[in-house]
Amino acid sequence: MELKAMRIFLAAAEEGSITKAAESLNLPQSTLSRQLARLEEELGAKLFTRGPQGIELTREGLMLRRRSSEVMELVERTRSELRLCGRDRPLTGDISIGAGELAATDALAEYIEVFSKRHPHVSFYLYTGSATEG
Amino acid sequence: MELKAMRIFLAAAEEGSITKAAESLNLPQSTLSRQLARLEEELGAKLFTRGPQGIELTREGLMLRRRSSEVMELVERTRSELRLCGRDRPLTGDISIGAGELAATDALAEYIEVFSKRHPHVSFYLYTGSATEG
DNA sequence: TAAAAATACTCCATAGGTATTTTAT
C-alpha cells in the first residue's frame, strides 16, 4: 500500500465515482480503476460496490477512508515541519562573548565545540576577566 | 514522498549506514542511495551527513525519522483493522423473531430490509401475535 | 587509504495513456 494508492482511493471516495476522481487528479480512468482493484486485492477487502451511477463505500471502505485521511494529514504535517526546520540551517557569522569574571569557561568551551561542529561557519570570540585582566 | 522511500529512510537511519540498510532490505545499495538522494531533493532537506564509516542524521533527519515511524505505525494499524473488519463480512443463516404482540412490525420490517441488503444470505422468519393468533 | 556512498548503465516492472468492451440498473 503506497501513498499514491491512498490518494487515489480518497479521491474516489470523495467523488463517489472513479471517473470523476480521475478527472480531478488529471489521470486516466483506467489508471484509477487498475490501482483500486490492485489495492482491494492487496488488502483482501472489497472497498466499493460498483453501480451504473458510481461507487459506494463498503464498511471496509469507510474505515480505510478515515485512516487514509489521518495518514495524509500526518504526512502533510511532516512536510511542513521539515520546511520550518530547514529555515535556520546554515548559520554564519561571528559571536563575541565577554564578561569581567566567567566561572565556567571550560564547560562553555565544550558547548561551543559541539555548536561549532554543527555550524562550522560561525566564529567565536571569547573574553574573560582573568584572561584579559593582565 | 512514498511509503517505500520512508521505509528505506527508516532502515538507513536505524542501521546508520546505507550499505547495511540495503542488506537488511535485500536491495542493492545503489537503489537506496538513489532513493535517499531523491527524497532529500524532493523535501529540500539534507537528511544525513555522509562519512567513510556510514551516515549520521541531521536535525531534519531526526525529525523525519520520528514522523516516519508514526506514519508506518498508523499504516500498520490500518492494515490490521481492515483484516478484523473483514472477518464478520459474509453473514449467512436464519433468524427467527417471535412475540405474542409485536407493536412496531412495520418499523422492524424496514430495519430487516436494510439488513438484508447488506447480508443477502440471511433469512428472516417473523411471527407476531396478531398474525398467528387466528 | 580504506570504508562507504555516488554514479553509470542495462533490464524489467508497472504506471500513464488511448481505445474498446463489459457491467449493472
Place this chain on the structure above:
DNA sequence: ATAAAATACCTATGGAGTATTTTTA
C-alpha cells in the same frame, strides 16, 4: 439503453541489479 467501470494494448518512467568511480575522515 446508458453511464460508469473494467479490460486490452502500447509507451515511457523509474526501480532493480551489476559494476565502477568518487568521496571523506
